[in-house]
Amino acid sequence: xxxxxxxxxxxxxxxxxxxxxxxxxxxxxxxxxxxxxxxxxxxxxxxxxxxxxxxxxxxxxxxxxxxxxxxxxxxxxxxxxxxxxxxxxxxxxxxxxxxxxxxxxxxxxxxxxxxxxxxxxxxxxxxxxxxxxxxxxxxxxxxxxxxxxxxxxxxxxxxxxxxxxxxxxxxxxxxxxxxxxxxxxxxxxxxxxxxxxxxxxxxxxxxxxxxxxxxxxxxxxxxxxxxxxxxxxxxxxxxxxxxxxxxxxxxxxxxxxxxxxxxxxxxxxxxxxxxxxxxxxxxxxxxxxxxxxxxxxxxxxxxxxxxxxxxxxxxxxxxxxxxxxxxxxxxxxxxxxxxxxxxxxxxxxxxxxxxxxxxxxxxxxxxxxxxxxxxxxxxxxxxxxxxxxxxxxxxxxxxxxxxxxxxxxxxxxxxxxxxxxxxxxxxxxxxxxxxxxxxxxxxxxxxxxxxxxxxxxxxxxxxxxxxxxxxx
Numbered sequence: 121x122x123x124x125x126x127x128x129x130x131x132x133x134x135x136x137x138x139x140x141x142x143x144x145x146x147x148x149x150x151x152x153x154x155x156x157x158x159x160x161x162x163x164x165x166x167x168x169x170x171x172x173x174x175x176x177x178x179x180x181x182x183x184x185x186x187x188x189x190x191x192x193x194x195x196x197x198x199x200x201x202x203x204x205x206x207x208x209x210x211x212x213x214x215x216x217x218x219x220x221x222x223x224x225x226x227x228x229x230x231x232x233x234x235x236x237x238x239x240x241x242x243x244x245x246x247x248x249x250x251x252x253x254x255x256x257x258x259x260x261x262x263x264x265x266x267x268x269x270x271x272x273x274x275x276x277x278x279x280x281x282x283x284x285x286x287x288x289x290x291x292x293x294x295x296x297x298x299x300x301x302x303x304x305x306x307x308x309x310x311x312x313x314x315x316x317x318x319x320x321x322x323x324x325x326x327x328x329x330x331x332x333x334x335x336x337x338x339x340x341x342x343x344x345x346x347x348x349x350x351x352x353x354x355x356x357x358x359x360x361x362x363x364x365x366x367x368x369x370x371x372x373x374x375x376x377x378x379x380x381x382x383x384x385x386x387x388x389x390x391x392x393x394x395x396x397x398x399x400x401x402x403x404x405x406x407x408x409x410x411x412x413x414x415x416x417x418x419x420x421x422x423x424x425x426x427x428x429x430x431x432x433x434x435x436x437x438x439x440x441x442x443x444x445x446x447x448x449x450x451x452x453x454x455x456x457x458x459x460x461x462x463x464x465x466x467x468x469x470x471x472x473x474x475x476x477x478x479x480x481x482x483x484x485x486x487x488x489x490x491x492x493x494x495x496x497x498x499x500x501x502x503x504x505x506x507x508x509x510x511x512x513x514x515x516x517x518x519x520x521x522x523x524x525x526x527x528x529x530x531x532x533x534x535x536x537x538x539x540x541x542x543x544x545x546x547x548x549x550x551x552x553x554x555x556x557x558x559x560x561x562x563x564x565x566x567x568x569x570x571x572x573x574x575x576x577x578x579x580x581x582x583x584x585x586x587x588x589x590x591x592x
Contacts, residue, residue: 147214147229152243153207164204169244170213171196174236176254183253185238193242195232256280278303291334304329311348311591313425314341322490323440336361337403339424342437342490347592349429349437350402352475352492353500354587356409356420362401368409390579392419399424400589404476408498410586414554414578417501417587426589431504433590434557438569440488441465441495467496467559467567472584491588495558496567498586504555506574553577560584 150170172195175187195213198220202209214231216222223229240254278299283289288296297313304310310329317330322342328351331339339362340351358364387396392415400409400420412420418428429437444467464478465485476492478485485493494500553574559567561584576585 147212147226147231149210150213150241151208151210154204154209154245155207163206165201166204166209167246168199168202168209168211169196169247170199170211171242171244172232172235172257173240173242173254174238176240176256177252178250181252194235194239298332301331309343311341314339314348319490321486324489328490333361333363336363337401338362340402340404341591344433344437344489344491347433347590349433349489349491349590350400350426350588351490352402352404352406352588353408353498354400354417354420354589355403355406355475356398356412357401358396358398360397360399360424362399362403366406366409367398368412388416388419390581391415394419394423397423400426400587402475402589404492405474407472408475408493408586410472410498411581411583412501412585412587413581414501416581418503421587421589424589426591428501428503429588429590431502431555431557434494434500434502434588435569437489437491438487438494438558441485441491441569443495443568444468444565465495465497465567466493466561468564469561472498472561494588495569495571496563497558497561498584499556499560499573500558501578501585501587502555502557505552505578506555556585 154166171193173187173191173193175191176185177183177187179187179189179191196218197211197213197216198218199211199216199222200220202211212226212229214229215224215226239257241257242250242254244250279289282297282299282302286295287302288294290296291298298315300315301310301313304314304316305312307316309316309327314329314331316327318327320326322328325343327343329341329343329348331341333339336359337357341348342351355362355366356368357366388394388398390413392413398416398420400417401424409420414428421427442464444465466473466478478492485495485497487494553576556573556576557571558569559571563571
């Protein structure tokens with residue numbers, strides 16, 4: 121007699137009370153593995169009795185929801201001559217009844233329509249002793265790890281599913297994930313680890329996603345189509361929870377003791393080959409990190425579990441951001457002072473402002489999807505390399521080689537013909553360039569949703585050059 125069996129995984133479908141009768145399945149697939157050592161390396165035929173109870177354990181056992189004496193299961197099936205291959209087996213619950221009479225016709229299968237809100241599955245091998253603990257059944261199809269099954273107990277279905285998949289339920293413990301974050305992930309509203317936060321100012325869908333980051337700073341993202349983008353321009357911190365002192369808050373960029381004077385020196389060098397990680401965070405009220413190379417931006421995003429946005433993603437996310445357009449002082453003779461106070465995106469102040477610093481109101485610098493400051497403030501590296509050419513009309517603010525046609529806000533473009541800028545006044549024939557989007561605090565009317573700089577090498581760094589991360 122064999123009485124010891126461990127079920128390595130199972131698939132069940134529950135909560136039939138919420139379904140119309142026509143939608144209730146007539147049978148449910150259940151798979152498991154016998155791991156007592158008798159079946160792991162060979163094939164056999166076994167007998168299994170499977171039952172579903174509305175109580176957690178037999179009357180004589182100790183658990184949160186013990187059964188009353190003599191309680192009957194709400195479902196029971198006896199499966200004879202079940203093939204086992206290397207310990208694995210599969211059953212169709214509902215295809216056999218409690219005395220072992222089975223049907224091969226799925227249309228004749230029966231599975232109870234009315235299952236209790238809390239239910240546990242029981243397995244007995246070869247008419248031996250029941251395997252304990254019983255397994256708590258979830259509310260949707262899901263694979264459940266056996267080593268977590270004994271912890272599910274009386275947890276509500278969402279929490280039970282989360283724990284069964286290996287996430288922690290106690291804040292401060294490894295692998296902790298709040299129920300709110302797990303629910304938002306299951307509903308495909310937020311990335312894993314971010315919680316939904318309703319916000320009526322986000323015109324596209326009315327919410328944003330917040331990663332709590334205990335001990336650090338919350339990280340904010342917004343959903344755009346099938347991906348997420350940082351709500352704010354990147355601020356880089358030494359800790360993965362966005363804690364510590366921001367490292368790149370000023371125009372001077374990464375301190376030399378961190379970056380090194382050459383690409384191959386320092387703990388977070390300009391070529392991205394870091395020794396000590398740094399993390400790109402999307403947090404409000406911080407000076408966005410600037411004077412960073414494309415490589416540093418790429419690594420900081422990746423270390424934070426994100427990545428640089430593609431050019432197409434950036435273009436999608438910027439939609440609806442109020443464009444400053446043309447200024448009255450088209451020759452820039454008065455330093456862009458004309459009606460600067462009337463525009464919410466920071467394209468003419470001559471200095472960077474804190475993330476999310478645009479005033480509230482209909483004209484604040486926010487896209488339809490809730491991304492802030494995508495026009496102006498700092499230029500944002502995106503995941504696009506290509507050819508570039510030396511600016512044929514010079515570097516004066518707002519100058520553009522080939523501006524967009526009418527209707528595109530006079531947003532600036534830079535030439536594409538095979539030369540890239542390595543540093544101030546230094547051009548490399550045949551060099552590759554990486555794209556910068558949106559313009560910055562001094563780009564005047566040439567900043568905007570269609571502004572693209574394609575003149576700087578990915579190794580270039582300067583004040584006003586920053587980043588923003590995306591995630592799928």
